[in-house]
Amino acid sequence: MKKTGQDESSVQHVFIVGSKGIPGNYGGYETFVDKLTEYHQNNPSLKYHVACKAKDTKTFEYHNADCFDVKVPDIGPAQAIYYDVAALNYCVKYIKQHNIQHPIVYILACRIGPFAAHFQRVIHKLGGKLYINPDGHEWMRAKWSAPVRKYWKISEQLMTKHCDLLICDSKNIEKYIHDEYGKYNPKTTFIAYGAETRKSKLADDDQKLISWYKEKGLSPKSYYLVVGRFVPENNYETMIREFMKSRSKRDFALITNVSDKFLEELKEKTHFDQDPRIKFVGTVYDKELLMKIRENAYGYFHGHEVGGTNPSLLEALGSTDLNLLLDVGFNREVAEDAALYWNKQPGNLASLIDQADNMNAGEITELGEKSSQRVVEAYSWQHIADEYNRLLKYIKF
Structure with missing residues (x-):
């Protein structure tokens, strides 16, 4: 929701796609989105819109972020790709309907390479930018079959080529992006993942x-x-x-x-x-x-x-x-x-x-x-x- 008296032109809208959603999911990306929205919830100049993977479709507010559920059919390993594409289509539609100026669309992980050029083109036409967090080496994970690994590698390549900025949470990943895809002259920056620095609230005799x-x-x-x-x-x-x-x-x-x-x-x-x-x-x-x-x-x-x-x-x-x-x-x-x-x-x-x-x-x-x-x-x-x-x-x- 827009704060009373807030000048809409001074608000930076950020659409986050690729986590399973908030609250209640505790993978790496889910915790990241939870913490980012928590620490920025009282910041009037940032407005988050967060995609959430769900079995039904609804919208709700959490940490002052507009969260939208994306209904994903049970289609096996292709679910993740379907989810990201459906969430991006929602973002594009929302940006058009609400005439949002200079939106940032931030995609977590490199799953939708074949669609990256299309979405970058559409987001640019709307006056926005496409950011990617490349995660780690998904294509190296042992759980994937050889064809799936090949897809992840090609997807990573295409998303590196068709984005405005890669936000790497590791300097080693940032170096890898430049070593591997230097021909695209990718624009990157490094911002790490975070952690709590406090101790547990539980007493020793709890x-x-x-x-x-x-x-x-x-x-x-x-x-x-x-x-x-x-x-x-x-x-x-x-x-x-x-x-x-x-x-x-x-x-x-x-x-x-x-x-x-x-x-x-x-x-x-x-x-x-x-x-x-x-x-x-x-x-x-x-x-x-x-x-x-x-x-x-x-x-x-x-x-x-x-x-x-x-x-x-x-x-x-x-x-x-x-x-x-x-x-x-x-x-x-x-x-x-x-x-x-x-x-x-x-x-x-x-x-x-x-x-x-x-x-x-x-x-x-x-x-x-x-x-x-x-x-x-x-x-x-x-x-x-x-x-x-x-x-x-x-x-x-």
């Missing part, structure tokens, strides 16, 4: 926390932790295999949405079911409880190697003192010297776990202070919201 620990057979500082999607490129096999090789007396708790097929594959390859320290503990959707579980972990494993600035890594750096990260550019860029690093060579992580188990309290506290400071300085949601405020409000049309 009954919810105590019950969860009792149910899972865990206790504070008695476990290493991982939180993330249950997919091969997050290197669950390496982490489990190496933990089993280690001499650690602690547990390894895995908070993830287990897929039976992948779980059976892992069981067959590692026989983790024969090691009582390996504990798949299900998912935790209570954000305060999850934050507290992170804070109380002895150490955190991060095995992600596909993608930009990873949300679960930022949350770990903000919450857990001791972080053991896969040594790839994305992770080094984020954590710098505030973490320990491992590679996929046999025995490397197992040796690091044994080393971590024998660290003294002072060493661990120092790493924790460094990692928290890293998040505060470069990745706090307030900092990210301020960066977007500058970018969106002062763009030259």
Whole structure:
């Protein structure tokens, strides 16, 4: 809604397409949109319009953003492409109907490459700009078949070619865009993903926390932790295999949405079911409880190697003192010297776990202070919201 007395010409309208929607979805893009609208909800010069994937069609307001549901039929893997195209058609129609001047349409992820030139042309005719967030290397994810991977790569290429600005949440992704698609002379900028810098609201003796620990057979500082999607490129096999090789007396708790097929594959390859320290503990959707579980972990494993600035890594750096990260550019860029690093060579992580188990309290506290400071300085949601405020409000049309 337009604020009373607000000069409409001074309002920058921003249409966001590509997340599953807000509120109540907690993937990376969903959290990003939730936080961006939350931190800008009292900013009279920015007005957000957010596409939400739904089974029906309705509009509602959340964090002062106009949210619109896009009805998506059950058509398998093509759903994501259908959703983005339908949402963009809605945006175009809305911009025309409301005669919105200089709109920005911001697409999250590179799923609709074959349609990018068309939508850029239409948005330009309406006096607007098309921005893209290229996400990570979707075409490298193991879950996709070869033809689907090929589509994602072509889609990424076409969207890089047909947009006005790529907003990369990782410097490594920004470099990749220029290295791979330099012939298009893409215009890019870097604004990271964000994280909370506060501690959990739950007390140490909160009954919810105590019950969860009792149910899972865990206790504070008695476990290493991982939180993330249950997919091969997050290197669950390496982490489990190496933990089993280690001499650690602690547990390894895995908070993830287990897929039976992948779980059976892992069981067959590692026989983790024969090691009582390996504990798949299900998912935790209570954000305060999850934050507290992170804070109380002895150490955190991060095995992600596909993608930009990873949300679960930022949350770990903000919450857990001791972080053991896969040594790839994305992770080094984020954590710098505030973490320990491992590679996929046999025995490397197992040796690091044994080393971590024998660290003294002072060493661990120092790493924790460094990692928290890293998040505060470069990745706090307030900092990210301020960066977007500058970018969106002062763009030259």
